[in-house]
Amino acid sequence: MTTIPRPSRRNLLLAGTVGALTLAATAALPAVDAMAATGCAVTWTTNSWQGGFTANITIKNLGDAVNGWTLGFGFPDAGQRVGQGWSATWQQSGNTVTARNVDWNGSLPSGGTTSIGFNGTWTTANPAPTSFTLNGVACTGGTTPSTPPTTGTPPTTPPPTTPPPTTPPPPTGTTPVAINGQLHVCGTKLCNRYDRPIQLRGMSTHGLQWFGSCYNDASLDALATDWQADLLRISMYVQEQGYETNPTGFTNQVNTLVDKTEARGMYALIDFHTLTPGDPTYNLERAKTFFAAVSARNASKTNVIYEITNEPNGVSWSTIKNYAEQVIPVIRANDPDAVIIVGTRGWSSLGVSEGGNSDEIVNNPVNAANIMYTFHFYAASHRDNYRAELERAAGRLPVFVTEFGTVSYTGDGAVDSASSTAWLDLLDRLKISYANWTYSDAAEGSAAFRPGTCAGGTYAGTSVLTASGSFMRNRIRTPDTFPTS
Numbered sequence: 001m002t003t004i005p006r007p008s009r010r011n012l013l014l015a016g017t018v019g020a021l022t023l024a025a026t027a028a029l030p031a032v033d034a035m036a037a038t039g040c041a042v043t044w045t046t047n048s049w050q051g052g053f054t055a056n057i058t059i060k061n062l063g064d065a066v067n068g069w070t071l072g073f074g075f076p077d078a079g080q081r082v083g084q085g086w087s088a089t090w091q092q093s094g095n096t097v098t099a100r101n102v103d104w105n106g107s108l109p110s111g112g113t114t115s116i117g118f119n120g121t122w123t124t125a126n127p128a129p130t131s132f133t134l135n136g137v138a139c140t141g142g143t144t145p146s147t148p149p150t151t152g153t154p155p156t157t158p159p160p161t162t163p164p165p166t167t168p169p170p171p172t173g174t175t176p177v178a179i180n181g182q183l184h185v186c187g188t189k190l191c192n193r194y195d196r197p198i199q200l201r202g203m204s205t206h207g208l209q210w211f212g213s214c215y216n217d218a219s220l221d222a223l224a225t226d227w228q229a230d231l232l233r234i235s236m237y238v239q240e241q242g243y244e245t246n247p248t249g250f251t252n253q254v255n256t257l258v259d260k261t262e263a264r265g266m267y268a269l270i271d272f273h274t275l276t277p278g279d280p281t282y283n284l285e286r287a288k289t290f291f292a293a294v295s296a297r298n299a300s301k302t303n304v305i306y307e308i309t310n311e312p313n314g315v316s317w318s319t320i321k322n323y324a325e326q327v328i329p330v331i332r333a334n335d336p337d338a339v340i341i342v343g344t345r346g347w348s349s350l351g352v353s354e355g356g357n358s359d360e361i362v363n364n365p366v367n368a369a370n371i372m373y374t375f376h377f378y379a380a381s382h383r384d385n386y387r388a389e390l391e392r393a394a395g396r397l398p399v400f401v402t403e404f405g406t407v408s409y410t411g412d413g414a415v416d417s418a419s420s421t422a423w424l425d426l427l428d429r430l431k432i433s434y435a436n437w438t439y440s441d442a443a444e445g446s447a448a449f450r451p452g453t454c455a456g457g458t459y460a461g462t463s464v465l466t467a468s469g470s471f472m473r474n475r476i477r478t479p480d481t482f483p484t485s
């Protein structure tokens, strides 16, 4: 049978607990076919954080060999949900969960084990299930005594076996999405399917309404293979001749880019690019309509991350939080396990550009699981005090730099190499993911390509790049170090 590589004990950066529960022989065995010996033991290991968890399950077949199996269990709490799973086909109905074998782990010899798992979410509590079945037979964890122990005789318990932690199978491809799979927030970090922190490095489009011609097969091939980027941020402006003028057209354009990004193994960050007006509430109904559509359409993809508002400004944190708590459930209804990123006060400066700081978020976080908070900077305008606040915030909140420039906040001017280097060194050290503004040929210093590039059709190499483009390509194409165990 196929065995799953088992790493040594993993480093879990989570605030939650890691516990192993071996089910004790408490339940009576149901009547079964006397000819076929049945029995199973299940070990459930989780790490859990506010609102989310990863469950690793080891199944041991204590009966005769089986060819094809279904594991069943019930969640004790109504708010527990299975999200992205691995090594089995997962289904949940009410609180009842079933996991059916996949091709390579269907045959389980007598005494054989297999490991499966999933990322899940919870609302009020996250207790472990107390009973499992394998092909309908209760997994009582070992031999059930034929005569119940008599009073006064302590039952003999087998020595506890501590199974090694389990992981999903090794990646079958080399792209960022093939390696990392469905992402989730773990503590203050972004983690991959091995539950290990990663950093994604990539580029942001310019406004699709102006620079749509820059995003095609050739330019995205260059981003994936020449730049070796991990993600594309898809910036869909809402105003300025954007989404509000043609909701269906822009929704389709975003979906097409999600597909092209997926085809190249990159993550897609869907940016609802609000900017002016700065109050996200102004676009609340549009946001609900847009995110209902894109989350339904892309729910089964593992490469999609949602950014629900670009740069709130001139509004309080509580207004932003209120907006987030109305938009997030719309996405969750379709795509329960995707990471969602929430803009912050003062043009997503964690409040700094409007005289605040990240305390307002720490003290009053968005009431949702698996979310991150946005931080933006422009290297020629924002320096040490912004870096200090980002570093302070990063120890307390999951932060994603969904946009930054190497130039001034106007999007134009010269590259500030020293400040840009200081920023990117900091982001690398803190494993904070980023997207650079912009992968376009706009006639402004922040654009990576020289004006006219998108009309020409060549995107790879350095001859088409601006100073900012060369700087960013050099940073982004250094090898990723994604952990796979």
Ligand code: IDC
Residues within 6 Å of the ligand: 240, 275, 310, 311, 347, 376, 378, 403, 409, 410, 411, 412, 437, 442, 444, 446
């Ligand atoms: C800028 C573009 C510029 C465009 C302007 C108005 O670079 O071509 O005319 O928007 O839409 C942001 C925003 C981003 C800005 C960028 C640079 O998220 O939309 O793009 N910036 O000014 N925040 C800080 C800087």
